[in-house]
Amino acid sequence: xxxxxxxxxxxxxxxxxxxxxxxxxxxxxxxxxxxxxxxxxxxxxxxxxxxxxxxxxxxxxxxxxxxxxxxxxxxxxxxxxxxxxxxxxxxxxxxxxxxxxxxxxxxxxxxxxxxxxxxxxxxxxxxxxxxxxxxxxxxxxxxxxxxxxxxxxxxxxxxxxxxxxxxxxxxxxxxxxxxxxxxxxxxxxxxxxxxxxxxxxxxxxxxxxxxxxxxxxxxxxxxxxxxxxxxxxxxxxxxxxxxxxxxxxxxxxxxxxxxxxxxxxxxxx
Numbered sequence: 001x002x003x004x005x006x007x008x009x010x011x012x013x014x015x016x017x018x019x020x021x022x023x024x025x026x027x028x029x030x031x032x033x034x035x036x037x038x039x040x041x042x043x044x045x046x047x048x049x050x051x052x053x054x055x056x057x058x059x060x061x062x063x064x065x066x067x068x069x070x071x072x073x074x075x076x077x078x079x080x081x082x083x084x085x086x087x088x089x090x091x092x093x094x095x096x097x098x099x100x101x102x103x104x105x106x107x108x109x110x111x112x113x114x115x116x117x118x119x120x121x122x123x124x125x126x127x128x129x130x131x132x133x134x135x136x137x138x139x140x141x142x143x144x145x146x147x148x149x150x151x152x153x154x155x156x157x158x159x160x161x162x163x164x165x166x167x168x169x170x171x172x173x174x175x176x177x178x179x180x181x182x183x184x185x186x187x188x189x190x191x192x193x194x195x196x197x198x199x200x201x202x203x204x205x206x207x208x209x210x211x212x213x214x215x216x217x218x219x220x221x222x223x224x225x226x227x228x229x230x231x232x233x234x235x236x237x238x239x240x241x242x243x244x245x246x247x248x249x250x251x252x253x254x255x256x257x258x259x260x261x262x263x264x265x266x267x268x269x
Contacts, residue, residue: 040168040182041160044193047201048156056232058084059202060225063095063146066217074215083146088129088153090237093145102256104145105239106133112239113143115256119243122250129153141250147221150203159193162186171197174204175224188212202226 051057065077079097089108096102101116106126111133114121126136131152138144145151149158165185172181172194179194180201194205207220
């Protein structure tokens with residue numbers, strides 16, 4: 001079997017001390033091991049095609065959103081939840097953290113966001129596909145879905161937009177699953193992805209590091225309990241107000257965002 005650059009990287013990682021490894025990764029090809037850009041793109045495209053082909057899927061996740069204070073202290077806001085979707089136009093997402101317990105549902109016509117801990121909800125007519133929903137939430141309402149780029153019908157094009165550097169770093173293990181480990185760079189962010197090896201190349205871990213904020217805070221989502229097709233439990237994507245929650249305007253739906261209300265956004269560097 002032909003020994004690829006991916007195999008060389010993996011074998012080198014097992015045998016070299018940490019300091020030598022950090023120098024090799026930092027210097028790129030100085031040790032005679034070059035990342036296989038074509039292979040990395042092929043693996044990412046295979047993941048994208050696999051995800052797009054799944055008409056129904058579900059998973060659980062743990063997410064970490066880092067923030068950096070004015071005193072340059074880095075803090076990590078952690079949350080967990082689950083996602084169920086049915087292509088092309090239905091999704092149910094939950095997110096529970098230390099300050100918010102949120103459920104977001106979309107039935108192809110109406111978006112509903114429920115603040116469970118506050119017993120309030122908001123609705124917005126938003127007919128269209130999941131792609132349309134992802135864009136509306138991200139750019140218009142500043143409420144991005146967890147792993148939003150990975151949920152699109154063509155995640156490859158979205159992920160590769162403005163990418164200027166690609167690296168295949170061999171293998172990694174996430175939650176007991178052996179993965180292909182890839183790293184990408186744009187002018188504004190660095191991002192990494194771990195993709196399960198085998199016939200189900202789903203994303204196991206996805207990390208984005210911003211270059212525009214001091215301290216390089218990251219957003220990381222780690223995925224588990226991946227299910228597709230008949231494995232996915234039957235889901236009702238329509239909203240039913242079983243707790244007599246109070247309806248408010250979406251712009252007044254406080255306490256359901258990614259940051260606590262007492263956190264204030266700082267300036268980019």
